[in-house]
Amino acid sequence: MTTTSSAVLVEPRLIDLWDFSIPEIGPDAALLKVEATGICGSDWGPYNGTWMTELPPLVLGHEVVGRVVEIGADAMHRWGVAEGDRVVVEESIPCGTCRLCRTGRYHMCDPLHTRDGLRYGLTPASLGPHIWGGFGEHLYVHPRSIVHRMADSVPVEQAPLFIPISNGIRWVERDAGTRIGDTVVIFGPGQHGLGCVLGARLAGAGTVIVVGTRRDKARFEVAKALGADHVIDVADGPAAQQVAELTNGELADVVIEVTSGSATVLADAVDSAAVGATVVVAGSRGMAPAIGFSPDTLFLKELTLKGVYGHDFLSVRRAIELIESGREPLEKLCTHTFPLHRADEALRTLGGETDAPDAIHITVLPDR
């Protein structure tokens, strides 16, 4: 075998299967046979042409699990893995030497610092060795990659959940500082919001409340299965008011805002927060302002608004251990799988353009 097939985003909303030469693997790199790649909300912008439009053609996909099929001697030593091992790869390819990398914040290492701008799922296919994304049979593992082992016992479609679960752990526990007995309110029951439900329950939250809309009925059920105590539909009135009722007016110690595209949700999130609470901002408004929100609220209630962007090393480790433990009903999150040649359909399912209203975690399995 000298070539490998990848689903290339040729231009916005156009995906085609291309063949690439399998690259030579140097002493400090590796080649992965991809087993599964999860689809993340952040794949939608490039696919749809509303974000990073200058990048295509490129291979999307950065929630990757696979087998090491070739690895250099230095890389074996550095990563502690060998041919045949199953691994997951973080999406960052950080420089390793800047202040952010040296102080445990490598996930914020600016691709500009690295001068090569590499990042899995967002690197143009024109740049050799081309196979920089998970939606393909193989992935090139760059020497600067961050590689973790994943046990063979994990069902293939659950393995990519290390991303939403590590985010949930980091955002809810480390960033928000959730403590035993806290009331945690999570706006948005998508895969990341559900990762936050897990994070909240693991952090010992006393009450976990998930906020969604009419179309989230199936997601609400999964939230409950993962440990949510209450679900709130904003069609029934402002979440803040419902949270007040559920908490005898005490409101939330921690609020996680992880919705997409809503300009009004932040105001509702802030209103749901108790004096001294932390509101984590992980959701996006497409750079629009937050309607109905005045920063004066922040000092009147001494609130902390904390922007978060992805996971760190330890939260990924902990997420992998959790997945490997088999303790959680993670199969409920894995609603859809697609073979490689249907990657386009997989992405449109994420975007709600197919008839799959209850989709949560969608995975592309190149082998099927």
Add this chain to the structure above:
Amino acid sequence: MTTTSSAVLVEPRLIDLWDFSIPEIGPDAALLKVEATGICGSDWGPYNGTWMTELPPLVLGHEVVGRVVEIGADAMHRWGVAEGDRVVVEESIPCGTCRLCRTGRYHMCDPLHTRDGLRYGLTPASLGPHIWGGFGEHLYVHPRSIVHRMADSVPVEQAPLFIPISNGIRWVERDAGTRIGDTVVIFGPGQHGLGCVLGARLAGAGTVIVVGTRRDKARFEVAKALGADHVIDVADGPAAQQVAELTNGELADVVIEVTSGSATVLADAVDSAAVGATVVVAGSRGMAPAIGFSPDTLFLKELTLKGVYGHDFLSVRRAIELIESGREPLEKLCTHTFPLHRADEALRTLGGETDAPDAIHITVLPDR
């Protein structure tokens, strides 16, 4: 002497001298002969009728220093002070038993919790014993008050600075987490912004940058005397751009926003912040939204926005020790003093309605 005179805000913008009976002092309370009361930015709203308009008639003033002229036995024991001692009194009269009070956050104790709604400078004069504000000859010291000793050696007009200085210490060091060598940018060179300059320098900031406008020339000079390294005039372009130039593009580790009435400053403050920075929100927009600010910026740079409201016990202690040490050129902050019968003029000077463009800290001295 059986009566005492106070400057009563009868209705917005109307102040009159009223006489009140000097109250009986029970075993757990005290009576203070006021030496000086500083004017705080938060006095302006009630004075001007734009905030808390239902309160008058009331005696404003909550940056109080005075002598204990009468004190009950229990209060002597509890506060460790005696007749003749000079003390300052925090503005909070917290319940002492709620969760906020029990966990070191008594300054956020909701006056509603106390059911009596007491707070120095914001309690209606109709409620006995009436003399709840610093703009008067005497102050009633309620049993729930928080009282600190202040050395006799401190010049009388400097004593009320314990408020802006304790705020500066808490906001810059404890809340923002400023560390040795950090770059700190402070938007707003009023008395609180200058307190933050002190806080930043004491916390070991490597570079302190103060942002203001054309009318802040004199305040800029004071900022430099207190240790600011650079001053920036926003008339010369966005502060963020000037901060970038001063820091070789590294931007600020900590940003303090303590301006008043500007809807656009928060966006400039956020743009001045480096990846992972903390932006303290102490300034007010009159509940208006922040123009030009999208919360998406928070996660793109993993910023923390921290609303802060006043001081805590230890920061007040530290501010008092600092004032008593005489090490800082605090006289530069004390630009204006007024006798009690000119309290109205003092307030209008704060509001910029008199010919005193360079006013920083204004004090009412009832004895003069």
Add this chain to the structure above:
Amino acid sequence: MTTTSSAVLVEPRLIDLWDFSIPEIGPDAALLKVEATGICGSDWGPYNGTWMTELPPLVLGHEVVGRVVEIGADAMHRWGVAEGDRVVVEESIPCGTCRLCRTGRYHMCDPLHTRDGLRYGLTPASLGPHIWGGFGEHLYVHPRSIVHRMADSVPVEQAPLFIPISNGIRWVERDAGTRIGDTVVIFGPGQHGLGCVLGARLAGAGTVIVVGTRRDKARFEVAKALGADHVIDVADGPAAQQVAELTNGELADVVIEVTSGSATVLADAVDSAAVGATVVVAGSRGMAPAIGFSPDTLFLKELTLKGVYGHDFLSVRRAIELIESGREPLEKLCTHTFPLHRADEALRTLGGETDAPDAIHITVLPDR
């Protein structure tokens, strides 16, 4: 009824039932009809005459739950409770105004600060109104007390568990900083060690290991029921070695030392800790040095040794909520109850002097 009966420690190891007059209750105090008082390891020293020997005669007991039978108007307002309510009372009677009290650390308020030296279970019965301990029909609730409501639904012998459980939450989560997935090793499976097992599991510990001896077989079973993953018997070799085996050499992120009277356990605890770990010191050696421990180990592994002493407000709140939830098998902790006239036997059971090797939580129920 004008008198009430209490079990008075007349001299070390001599307990007698005495009658006291029921006191007048002022506007800011209350009287409690005691329902149950748990026995704490710290009761043993005064009982046995090895600690605080100058105090008797006194009424021991400070894990108190009871009904409010009389309460003053001010106290009702301050504590938010009324006659007939069930409450627990913290053992501290702090001054409320010192730096420790004002910054959330009232449990360390030195009784010397209060000049009256009050503390439930450690105040001489010679001081009116005499009934300062839980081993009696009634307890006087001093105005400075910290009172929490407890739901009627909680089985009476479980209610005093708010002490070991709040300690477990504070020590494991707040003090040690346990994070999701951490390995937590707990030396000592007594009631406090088991409270720490709960704290560890609630904090999301990945692996909880309990260390004990041959005589802890029954306690080990309870530890497992509460969520411990492994139990270690030091008769089988140093715990550190067994921890290393159980963790693939990674050792513990958090170690809790809550044994009693062992001079060698700290060295084993420190050896069980990974680089950068925290070792909580809650156990006692009777002021003896720690055999086999060199502080040099602390810098060689960058360890933190954290001494802890009791609970704080929020951990008590959380413990009460947990007990009220009925989610945990707390009945397994409650091994023995005694009526008031057998308080002496209850204390000797704690001390291992009766035939009850498996005793964990022992409660005195004055009504039976």
Add this chain to the structure above:
Amino acid sequence: MTTTSSAVLVEPRLIDLWDFSIPEIGPDAALLKVEATGICGSDWGPYNGTWMTELPPLVLGHEVVGRVVEIGADAMHRWGVAEGDRVVVEESIPCGTCRLCRTGRYHMCDPLHTRDGLRYGLTPASLGPHIWGGFGEHLYVHPRSIVHRMADSVPVEQAPLFIPISNGIRWVERDAGTRIGDTVVIFGPGQHGLGCVLGARLAGAGTVIVVGTRRDKARFEVAKALGADHVIDVADGPAAQQVAELTNGELADVVIEVTSGSATVLADAVDSAAVGATVVVAGSRGMAPAIGFSPDTLFLKELTLKGVYGHDFLSVRRAIELIESGREPLEKLCTHTFPLHRADEALRTLGGETDAPDAIHITVLPDR
């Protein structure tokens, strides 16, 4: 030039000048012309044969400043330096991929993880390219090294102070959490203790107290020049007692123990600490136990004992910026310099074996 001269520790207490071939420099490494290397207390053990005796022959020295004389293309890019630049090199050569390295704690990366066991100043000279220590004309800069630029304007003998100053910043501010106004007591006025004086003053300590002995008269003067408020001689009685007198019985918020070889100092340090204080343990007892210290003290005062080992990335950066600023009287620390052929005398001066009782920072300058 094809060879370079280094001072080799051939066996304990025997140093000889050896010539080594100048190595080929690969694309990811560099060669440094050493300008100066400071002597650290940790050099004494290997020199004297009481620690790491299996290592010689080796080149000691790890506080290195020098000029880049050759550098590979990859290294230029990664470190952002070029030929001719002046740099300092941290002593760690960490693996870069383990959990400690990925979470900002690379200075604790076990050389065993790297399998090659490299560390500047502690790597056998038998391992090519041999020149692993600062006491030589040249230093090989390994690809995994951590390199920082240092301005040309800094006097050569002050440049190696980045080690004691970064330690002082990290230990006093980051590890101990010193806050504005705190009382900080530092046991041991050597170069690291004096670095802690700087750290304490920069962190805004209200009172800095340095503890030493009769032989520290000159060091006490330097401590005062750097900002210490008081010095204490333990010949005048226990430090704890003197600290109590200086602080009106309030004792210290932070204690730093950075002495060498004293088994009794920790007990005095702990006695000097106030309730809730942090005691940093950086000093060494040669693995002996701490005489007179019972861990029970830790819970009775809720003390934290924090072992610290060196600096981290940001503290080194801040130390360099401070040195470059020229604001501090650092020349007072630089008491002795020696040329390379007198490296042995330099080390014996550190050990107090020459007639230089007032030595603080000793530097070897290979060029002289």
